[in-house]
Amino acid sequence: MRLSTPRRLRRLAVPLVAACSLTGAAAATPAHAASPCSAPVSSATTTLCLINAERRAHGVKPVRHDAKLYRAAIRHSRDMVAKRYFAHNSRSGARFSARIASTGWMNGRGRWAVGENLGWGSGTQATPRSIVAAWMHSAGHRANLLNPRYHVIGIGIASGAPAGSNGGATYTTDFGS
Secondary structure, three states, X not given: OEEOOOEEEEXXXXXXXXXXXXXXXXXXXXXXXXXXXXXXXXXXXXXXXXXXXXXXXXXXXXXXXXXXHHXXXXXXXXXXXXXXXXXXXXXOOOOHHHHHHOOOOOOOOOOEEEEEEEEEEOHHHHOHHHHHHHHHOOHHHHXXXXXXXXXXXXXXXXXXXXXXXXXOEEEEEEEEO
C-alpha cells in the first residue's frame, strides 16, 4: 500500500503557503473494530463512515460530503490511474489547491483551508478500512483526518492502481474548512 505525504494549504490575505509532514505511527483506534461502517455500501460511503468514526473517537466533529470537493478528488484519482503516477501535483504540475479551485469551491470564500490525503492498494489493502487505518498510522495523514478546521470532504476512489498492478483502488480525499 502506498500513501502520499499530506499537504495543507491556507489562504489569508497572502499567497498560498504549503506545508508537508509524514512521521511517526499511531496506535490502532476504535474505528478499526466492527462498526456500522461494515454495512454493504459504496466504498466512498464506507470511507466517509470510517473517517467520521475516527473523528468522533478523537472528539472531533464529523465531516460531511461536498460535491465540489468530490469532483476534484475523483478526477484526480482517475487521472493518477489513467496516467500511472501517484502525487498531489498533476502530471501537468498543477497543485491540488488548483484542482480544488477549478471546481469553484473557493469562490466567495475570504478564508479557507484545504488538505489532501492520497492512498492506493491492491487486494485487501485496497479496502476503505485498510486505507483509513494506514492514514491513521501516519502522523501527517492523521493530522488531516482529525483536523477540526475541516468540515467538508470529497472522497474520490478509482478502480486500479497508479503503478505496479492492474487491480486495486486509488483514493483521494480533499478536505475543506
